[in-house]
Amino acid sequence: MRTDVPLHRSLLVRVLAVSVLVSVCSIAATAWLTARSTTVAIRQEQGQALTDDARTYDTLLGYAAAHPGWDGAGKIVQQLARETGRRVTITTEQRVPLVDSDTGPPATLPARPTASIDPLHMDTALAAASGSSLTTGYSDASQGEAMAAVTDHIDPRAVGPFLLPRKERDALRVAAERRAACLRDAFGTVATIAYSPSGRPVLDTRGARPYSDTRCPSTVLDRPTATEAKALAALQKLVDSCLERRHESNVRLNLDFSWTRVPGAVPAQAADDGPRGGVVPECVAGSRREQLTPYVAPPALLFLSSRGGDTSTVFDLSPENQARIAGVAALVLLITVTASVMAGTRLSRPLRALTDAVRQMEEGRAARVEVKGKDEIGRLAAAFNAMAERRERLEELRKAMVGDVAHELRTPLSNIRGWLEAAQDGLADPDPELVASLLEEALLLQRVIDDLQDLAVADAGELRMHTEPVDVADLLTQVATAHRGGAEAAGVTLLTKADGRLHLVADPVRLRQMVGNLVSNAVRHTPPGGTVSLLARHDGGDVVIDVADTGSGIAPGDLPLVFERFWRVEKSRSRRSGGSGLGLPIARKLAEAHGGSLSATSVVGEGSTFTLRLPA
Ligand code: ADP
Numbered sequence: 001m002r003t004d005v006p007l008h009r010s011l012l013v014r015v016l017a018v019s020v021l022v023s024v025c026s027i028a029a030t031a032w033l034t035a036r037s038t039t040v041a042i043r044q045e046q047g048q049a050l051t052d053d054a055r056t057y058d059t060l061l062g063y064a065a066a067h068p069g070w071d072g073a074g075k076i077v078q079q080l081a082r083e084t085g086r087r088v089t090i091t092t093e094q095r096v097p098l099v100d101s102d103t104g105p106p107a108t109l110p111a112r113p114t115a116s117i118d119p120l121h122m123d124t125a126l127a128a129a130s131g132s133s134l135t136t137g138y139s140d141a142s143q144g145e146a147m148a149a150v151t152d153h154i155d156p157r158a159v160g161p162f163l164l165p166r167k168e169r170d171a172l173r174v175a176a177e178r179r180a181a182c183l184r185d186a187f188g189t190v191a192t193i194a195y196s197p198s199g200r201p202v203l204d205t206r207g208a209r210p211y212s213d214t215r216c217p218s219t220v221l222d223r224p225t226a227t228e229a230k231a232l233a234a235l236q237k238l239v240d241s242c243l244e245r246r247h248e249s250n251v252r253l254n255l256d257f258s259w260t261r262v263p264g265a266v267p268a269q270a271a272d273d274g275p276r277g278g279v280v281p282e283c284v285a286g287s288r289r290e291q292l293t294p295y296v297a298p299p300a301l302l303f304l305s306s307r308g309g310d311t312s313t314v315f316d317l318s319p320e321n322q323a324r325i326a327g328v329a330a331l332v333l334l335i336t337v338t339a340s341v342m343a344g345t346r347l348s349r350p351l352r353a354l355t356d357a358v359r360q361m362e363e364g365r366a367a368r369v370e371v372k373g374k375d376e377i378g379r380l381a382a383a384f385n386a387m388a389e390r391r392e393r394l395e396e397l398r399k400a401m402v403g404d405v406a407h408e409l410r411t412p413l414s415n416i417r418g419w420l421e422a423a424q425d426g427l428a429d430p431d432p433e434l435v436a437s438l439l440e441e442a443l444l445l446q447r448v449i450d451d452l453q454d455l456a457v458a459d460a461g462e463l464r465m466h467t468e469p470v471d472v473a474d475l476l477t478q479v480a481t482a483h484r485g486g487a488e489a490a491g492v493t494l495l496t497k498a499d500g501r502l503h504l505v506a507d508p509v510r511l512r513q514m515v516g517n518l519v520s521n522a523v524r525h526t527p528p529g530g531t532v533s534l535l536a537r538h539d540g541g542d543v544v545i546d547v548a549d550t551g552s553g554i555a556p557g558d559l560p561l562v563f564e565r566f567w568r569v570e571k572s573r574s575r576r577s578g579g580s581g582l583g584l585p586i587a588r589k590l591a592e593a594h595g596g597s598l599s600a601t602s603v604v605g606e607g608s609t610f611t612l613r614l615p616a
Contacts, residue, residue, distance in 0.1 A: 238287035491528025
């Protein structure tokens with residue numbers, strides 16, 4: 001039987017595959033998780049840090065735009081530090097600390113500030129990152145000639161003298177609400193009211209421009225208030241002197257700091273000044289700065305650092321990311337543990353069954369295990385079953401053998417004992433006839449014991465053979481001669497015939513024993529007038545010796561049993577007329593020891609042929 005297990009069925013390969021799978025799963029999951037969560041976390045934390053920074057900047061810029069100094073900024077700085085978890089330090093442009101969110105030793109300021117806070121020169125990119133509405137100025141910028149709000153980098157929240165007092169503010173609000181109601185009634189336009197940093201209401205009509213319509217006539221809303229007019233006049237003055245200095249013709253400023261040229265005036269130069277460049281915008285922006293300077297906080301530097309002074313950014317994983325990592329790790333653990341448990345159970349179940357079966361066997365009970373699959377364990381189970389079966393057969397054989405041996409020895413022994421007791425009691429005369437009978441019984445006992453020993457030796461594979469070249473024709477003649485006397489007494493004719501010269505390498509004594517056994521059986525089972533023939537021939541590379549008789553024959557059902565130990569067709573037959581019941585088993589063993597075989601064919605009433613086949 002082939003003992004190699006195909007690779008795809010091999011337990012080793014399967015165990016290896018499971019462990020590789022488990023490792024690959026865990027490594028892949030860990031790698032994926034680490035890469036993903038780290039990337040996501042860093043992106044989130046970075047984004048958050050940036051948004052936080054921009055928001056801080058924007059809030060402080062708003063403060064600076066609305067206050068002439070930094071003295072009252074302590075509270076707002078504290079609040080920002082609390083919200084963002086960072087240290088917020090504001091210094092002058094010469095890095096002299098103005099406000100610090102953390103008390104204790106002054107922060108070692110980094111080489112570069114996070115931003116410069118100057119509402120008159122603001123960082124529009126940073127302000128945009130904060131998500132503030134700075135870039136959506138309050139003015140109606142559709143005039144196209146000028147756009148003041150953000151392109152001049154002045155924070156729209158810096159309103160300075162344009163800040164409306166409560167009274168004006170209220171008046172404008174009433175006017176705006178009326179206008180909104182009018183627009184709704186007259187045009188069905190929904191207008192929302194927003195308020196500019198100076199407190200002026202602005203109507204948002206989402207693109208519709210029904211301002212000039214007579215149905216919603218011009219009101220106080222379309223004119224500058226007294227405060228605005230005053231501030232605008234002051235600004236106009238500054239712009240005029242600037243333009244004059246630069247030899248530029250005058251312009252007229254609007255309330256939203258756009259401008260229109262004074263009709264008839266010819267610009268001295270740069271006639272095609274765009275809305276974003278040129279002398280006029282420069283003058284307007286410069287004048288506005290000049291006008292606003294006393295109202296806004298002086299420029300300052302903003303330093304954002306992590307608390308405790310460490311300026312490097314530290315990314316802590318958010319609770320969601322930590323939960324995700326823990327979740328995926330738990331899932332991987334669950335999968336790997338399940339796979340391992342399944343593989344382990346599949347492995348250990350048949351092993352446990354085998355252990356149980358071995359225990360049963362030890363207790364002398366019949367044991368079999370279920371054979372599943374064709375892997376190593378499946379084969380082990382099959383081998384175990386075969387071994388258990390063989391062991392049971394041998395055990396049965398052993399028991400039967402002991403019984404048979406006892407039975408075979410008891411009969412001649414009790415005969416001897418009976419006669420000897422009778423002689424002792426004077427009931428039988430120990431005459432030569434009795435002695436001869438006792439001797440015959442003793443010889444029978446001797447034969448059974450010799451035969452048993454032969455079989456035991458053969459069973460143990462310890463038959464000693466003395467092989468030599470044998471002339472088969474001679475051997476047949478010798479056997480026939482030895483049995484001729486008995487045959488003649490039984491009225492049976494003995495014939496021998498050999499096809500040509502046949503030679504064998506065999507143990508001549510054992511060979512004579514085998515053939516003699518077959519001949520004595522044949523003579524014994526052939527009625528007077530019958531014939532027993534000894535025929536030798538070549539068949540392929542073998543020498544075949546047939547011992548054929550014209551006797552009673554053997555029933556087909558009994559034929560395979562004649563080679564069993566102690567088996568006889570006629571169970572009741574007297575031992576004197578029969579043998580020990582070991583003749584044929586011994587003959588077969590001897591044939592096998594020579595590398596040959598012994599078989600039988602028979603027809604009831606016609607005779608039997610025993611065929612001894614030996615390699616030449
Ligand atoms: P025994 O010593 O009883 O002859 P064997 O092993 O030689 O034992 O033979 C077993 C049985 O096989 C015999 O008892 C007999 O019943 C049967 N047998 C053997 N040879 C023949 C034969 N030539 N013709 C009929 N029966 C036979």
